[in-house]
Amino acid sequence: MNLAYKDIRHSFGRFALTAVGIGMLLMIVMGMGGIYRGIEGDATLLINSIGTDIWIVQRDTRGPFAEVSRVPTNLVDRASTVPGVATAREFVYHTIQREHAGKSLRMSVLGLSWPTDKGDWLPLVAGRTLRQNHYEMIADKSVGLYLGERCKLGKDTYTVVGITANMISSSGDGIIAVTVDDAQAIQFDTTGEAVRLERAARAARGVRSELVAKQPSMLDFADRPANELPALARPQVSAVMVRVAPGADAQAVSDIIAGWGDVSIFSQQSQRDLLIKGTVDRARRQIGLIRVLLTGVAAIVMALILYTLTLDKIHSIALLKLIGAPNTVILGLILQQALFLGVLGYVIAYFLGQKIFPNFPRRVILVNTDLIQLAGIVLIISVASSLLGIWKALRVSPNEAIG
Amino acid sequence: MHDGFAIETHSLTKVYGSGNTEVIAMHDATMTVRRGEVAALLGPSGSGKSTFLTAIGLINPPTSGSVKIDGQLVMDGPASQTNLRTFRRKHIGFVFQKSNLIPFLSAIENVQIAMELNGTTPRSARKQAMELLDYLGVADRADGLPTALSGGQQQRVAVARALANKPSIILADEPTAALDSHRGQQVMELFARVAHEQGAGVVVVTHDHRSLSVFDTIYEMEDGLMRKGEKAEGG
Numbered sequence: 001m002n003l004a005y006k007d008i009r010h011s012f013g014r015f016a017l018t019a020v021g022i023g024m025l026l027m028i029v030m031g032m033g034g035i036y037r038g039i040e041g042d043a044t045l046l047i048n049s050i051g052t053d054i055w056i057v058q059r060d061t062r063g064p065f066a067e068v069s070r071v072p073t074n075l076v077d078r079a080s081t082v083p084g085v086a087t088a089r090e091f092v093y094h095t096i097q098r099e100h101a102g103k104s105l106r107m108s109v110l111g112l113s114w115p116t117d118k119g120d121w122l123p124l125v126a127g128r129t130l131r132q133n134h135y136e137m138i139a140d141k142s143v144g145l146y147l148g149e150r151c152k153l154g155k156d157t158y159t160v161v162g163i164t165a166n167m168i169s170s171s172g173d174g175i176i177a178v179t180v181d182d183a184q185a186i187q188f189d190t191t192g193e194a195v196r197l198e199r200a201a202r203a204a205r206g207v208r209s210e211l212v213a214k215q216p217s218m219l220d221f222a223d224r225p226a227n228e229l230p231a232l233a234r235p236q237v238s239a240v241m242v243r244v245a246p247g248a249d250a251q252a253v254s255d256i257i258a259g260w261g262d263v264s265i266f267s268q269q270s271q272r273d274l275l276i277k278g279t280v281d282r283a284r285r286q287i288g289l290i291r292v293l294l295t296g297v298a299a300i301v302m303a304l305i306l307y308t309l310t311l312d313k314i315h316s317i318a319l320l321k322l323i324g325a326p327n328t329v330i331l332g333l334i335l336q337q338a339l340f341l342g343v344l345g346y347v348i349a350y351f352l353g354q355k356i357f358p359n360f361p362r363r364v365i366l367v368n369t370d371l372i373q374l375a376g377i378v379l380i381i382s383v384a385s386s387l388l389g390i391w392k393a394l395r396v397s398p399n400e401a402i403g
Numbered sequence: 404m405h406d407g408f409a410i411e412t413h414s415l416t417k418v419y420g421s422g423n424t425e426v427i428a429m430h431d432a433t434m435t436v437r438r439g440e441v442a443a444l445l446g447p448s449g450s451g452k453s454t455f456l457t458a459i460g461l462i463n464p465p466t467s468g469s470v471k472i473d474g475q476l477v478m479d480g481p482a483s484q485t486n487l488r489t490f491r492r493k494h495i496g497f498v499f500q501k502s503n504l505i506p507f508l509s510a511i512e513n514v515q516i517a518m519e520l521n522g523t524t525p526r527s528a529r530k531q532a533m534e535l536l537d538y539l540g541v542a543d544r545a546d547g548l549p550t551a552l553s554g555g556q557q558q559r560v561a562v563a564r565a566l567a568n569k570p571s572i573i574l575a576d577e578p579t580a581a582l583d584s585h586r587g588q589q590v591m592e593l594f595a596r597v598a599h600e601q602g603a604g605v606v607v608v609t610h611d612h613r614s615l616s617v618f619d620t621i622y623e624m625e626d627g628l629m630r631k632g633e634k635a636e637g638g
Contacts (some may be wrong), residue, residue: 001519007507009507010548011507063444320505320520322497324491324492324521325516325522326488326489398491
């Protein structure tokens with residue numbers, strides 16, 4: 001006869017409520033792991049999806065995911081000429097926050113290298129990729145825009161032609177993809193007044209310039225748009241992405257580019273490692289510590305619950321001892337209940353989590369290794385927390401059944 | 404009457420504390436109960452009856468003296484001569500003032516568990532438990548939880564559990580105290596029937612002088628001293 005089952009059946013309502021409580025606590029522990037995985041996943045999502053072999057970034061910087069990186073646009077042409085390079089593309093990436101339809105809209109803008117890259121690699125769930133080099137965007141659904149919606153960014157209005165799922169930046173903002181030119185137009189957009197002031201300032205600097213004193217006609221260029229001034233560089237890009245041709249020696253390509261004095265290079269893996277060790281590491285440690293604390297709290301709560309459940313059964317345990325039940329029967333009664341409580345709590349945590357976590361503002365990713373690890377921890381907690389109850393039960397004298 | 408002694412105690416003494424706080428709860432208590440014999444143990448509160456019962460029930464070891472059950476020496480002074488919990492399981496049945504049933508087990512399960520602890524298979528234990536409940540007239544309440552049974556029914560189930568492993572002795576501590584006189588008389592007669600039919604030695608601690616007629620022997624205790632009393636005539 002399974003005494004643990006019989007006892008649970010007898011006070012099922014209380015046991016079920018206790019299991020739900022334990023389950024909710026374990027769901028939080030489970031969720032903390034999922035939040036970390038979500039942060040890690042979001043941080044590396046773009047690097048993993050974009051599909052590149054070598055990142056060329058500003059010299060002595062760690063690349064656009066770690067800090068500001070600026071490289072000239074013509075670096076794309078230089079990289080393309082290296083033997084073994086299949087493609088080289090600009091990488092433009094920045095975060096903006098704008099007003100749209102009366103609400104604040106925060107998003108990360110990713111520039112696609114038109115026409116090489118039209119966003120075919122993006123995980124579209126609706127709509128299509130870009131078909132023209134201006135005024136179209138692909139937006140992640142977390143941004144809150146719908147297919148066909150028009151959104152004014154800077155001076156231009158963009159139409160949402162595609163919707164992606166789970167394209168999130170490392171800071172948790174949804175990503176929108178436009179062409180590189182549009183991304184730069186959004187990034188470097190300035191108001192008309194700012195443009196006029198800059199032109200005036202440029203003219204004023206020209207008047208004081210020795211060069212203009214020698215060539216007064218240069219002053220005529222000062223109030224023209226910046227992109228018409230040959231001496232001013234075009235807006236720079238964050239990095240250049242290189243894909244090595246099949247069969248080519250990636251190390252040889254890397255060695256050639258690494259020899260250039262104005263850039264640094266990273267492999268896809270080293271960019272990923274930099275992100276995880278840099279941006280994500282503190283979050284990981286923070287969440288890890290909270291997880292450890294929560295696990296400890298869960299263990300203490302379970303121990304107290306099991307101790308209370310044991311105290312409620314003290315008379316029955318004394319009676320069992322009086323009629324000759326060996327300690328293994330008493331031990332089995334408490335241990336089985338502890339394990340059942342732990343397992344039921346874990347199952348409740350899992351199913352509650354499946355319902356609740358998708359509603360969180362950032363992704364909560366439950367991976368099998370974490371779930372198995374937590375299941376192991378729950379089993380250990382269940383056994384450990386039952387020790388207090390077992391200790392109490394083994395000290396009960398059969399006399400207590402008589403008194 | 405069956406042959407042989409179910410219980411033999413010799414000079415059982417129990418002392419609590421020491422020095423100024425020493426209390427002698429039981430002194431030189433000697434009792435013999437044959438198989439099939441029903442003995443009553445009378446005495447006022449605090450006279451040492453429960454101390455004696457727990458000593459022969461192998462729950463509370465005596466300070467000195469010996470206990471033999473079914474001819475086997477099990478306690479020699481405070482030292483046990485065998486595994487007491489196993490011995491209790493196989494040889495002793497208990498019935499208390501309150502029925503003391505396990506609240507989360509049904510009537511039949513309360514009887515069944517005692518048999519299963521003794522190694523009987525669940526199926527066989529259930530069958531035998533049902534037979535016992537039938538023997539005691541509570542088979543129709545077999546699946547009821549203790550809280551759904553009347554006091555008399557609970558006490559009958561407790562008796563069934565005490566009989567579960569065909570014990571050599573049954574120890575009952577004021578088993579009728581919570582029952583009305585009619586039910587009390589029925590329970591006492593039940594003990595007599597069980598003793599006579601199954602050959603168990605029964606010791607019943609009681610204050611209930613109305614049912615003394617069912618006992619074969621009467622012992623009295625006062626201030627820790629035990630003496631064999633006169634058998635009362637009638638109830």
